[in-house]
Amino acid sequence: MNWEQLLSLTKQGDTKQRLRIDQDETRLGFEVDYDRIIFSSAFRSLQDKTQVIPLSKTSFVHTRLTHSLEVSVVGRTLGRRVGKAILEKYPGLQTKSGYQMNDFGAIVAAAALAHDIGNPPFGHSGEKAIGEYFKSGKGKKYLEQLTAKQYQDLVHFEGNANGFRILAETAQGASGGLRVSYATLGAFSKYPKASLPYKPTKKIAHKKFGYFQSEAGFFHEVAENLGLIKEEIDGEICYQRHPLTYLVEAADDICYTIIDFEDGINLGLLDESYALEYLINLVKDRINTEKYYQLEQTSHRLAYLRALSIGALIEDTVSIFLEKEEAILKGELHEDLLSHSRYKAQITDIIQKSKEKIYESKEVTEKEIVGYQVLNTLLDTYCTAVDNFQNNNTTAFDRLILRKENGNFDYENEDLYLRLISICQYVASLTDGNAFEKYKEIKGMAL
Secondary structure, eight states: OOHHHHTOOOBTTOSSOOOGGGSOTTSOHHHHHHHHHHTSHHHHGGGGSBSSSTTOOOTTSOBHHHHHHHHHHHHHHHHHHHHHHHHHHSTHHHHTTOOOHHHHHHHHHHHHHTTTTTOOSSTHHHHHHHHHHHHTSGGGGGGGGSOHHHHHHHHTOOHHHHHHHHHHOOBTTBTTTTOOBHHHHHHHOSSOSOSOSSSOSSOGGGSSOOOOGGGHHHHHHHHHHHTOOEEEETTEEEEOOOTTHHHHHHHHHHHHHHHHHHHHHHTTSSOHHHHHHHHHHHHTTTOOHHHHHHOOSHHHHHHHHHHHHHHHHHHHHHHHHHHHHHHHHTTOOOSOGGGGOTTHHHHHHHHHHHIIIIITSHHHHHHHHHHHHHHHHHHHHHHHHHHHHHTTOOOHHHHHHHHHTTTTSOTTOSOHHHHHHHHHHHHHHSOHHHHHHHHHHHTTOOO
C-alpha cells in the first residue's frame, strides 16, 4: 500500500479525480467529512445511547456521543503526530501532492467520530439481541429464504457494518449517503471483510466484519480505490486494513480503557482509592507527586491522572505506529497497536477490573435484560407487519404499525434481505429511550 493512494479524496459518485493540491484550504475535503458526520441525525442519536450503563440518567456518565467526541479528539492528535513523521519520511506527499500534517489528523478524527455511529441501543448487548432474534427467535424462519452471507449478516448483526451502511447508503435527498471521502471510509473500516468466512484467522482484521451484503459492491470499490491489499480466504476476498484504522482503533481503546474506568469510579462501582492506584501505576514515571497531593477532591485527582494517562498512551501509540509503519503498509501487522504497548500490563489490569466491576455489574446486567426484551419485541412487531403486508394479510394492528413507522424502513421492497436489513438498521438507529418508549407503546403501556 502507498500513502498517496491511501489518502484518496474520492467520494461516492465522483466522475473525476479529486487532487489534494487543488483543495480549498479553508474547507478541506477531509474536514467536510467530519462536518457531515457531526451534523447527521445518526450521530446526534448517540447522545442517548449507552456507553457503559444502559438507560443511565446520571449526568456525568458517558454516552456514545461524548465517548465518540473524546475518541475523535484523541484520534486527531494521533493522526497529526503520525502525519508529521510520515511527511518527513515521504516528503513528496507534501511537496508534490500538497498533503499536510493536519490531513492525517482530519481523516482519523472523522473516522473516530463515526466509529460507533452504527451501534444499536443498549450497548453491545443490543447487537447480540438483534442477532439472537434471527438465530434462535422467531426470525429463524428466514434461514431458508436467504443466502448464507445474508443470514450471517443478521444472526451476527454488527455495528461496524451498520455504520458503513449509514455512511454510504443512498437515501431520499442524500444520494451516496453522507458522501465522505474514501480515505475516511477506509480508516473507519476496522474489519474489511464480509460476515463470511466467520473469524477465519486470529488476525485483528478478521475478529468481526465491516459491511453487509447490501453494501458489498461499494465496499470493494472503496478498497480498490485505496489500494488495500487483497487476500482470498475460503474463496472470498478480504482486505488488509487501511493503516490509519490502527490509529482510530487505538484512540477508541485509549478512551474506553481510561474513561470507562473513570465512570465506574463516579458510579461507585469501583472503590476510589483502589481505582486511583491502578491509574497511578500507569503514570508513575510521569506524575508530579507534589501537585497530585495538593489536589483535595477525588474528582480532581482522577482528572489529573486521566490526562496524564491519555497523554502517555498517545505518545506510546505514535511511537509504535511509526516503528511498525512499513509492516502495516505491507499488511503484516495483525494485532492492535496497544497490544505492543509498554503499558500493556497496566492496561490489562484496568480492563480486567472494569470487566469485573463495571461491565458485569448488577446494574448493567439488569438493564441489558430489559434491552433484550425491548429489541426482540420491536423486531418481531416490525418483521411480522412487513411479512403480512407482503403476503396481503395485514391485520388492523399491522396497519397501525406501518402507518406509525411509515418511511422508517423499506417494507415495500420485494427483496426479503433488503427489507430485513432496513428494519434492523432502523431498530439500531433508535436511542435507548426511543426504543423503550416504542416498546411501551406496542405493549399498550404508553397511555
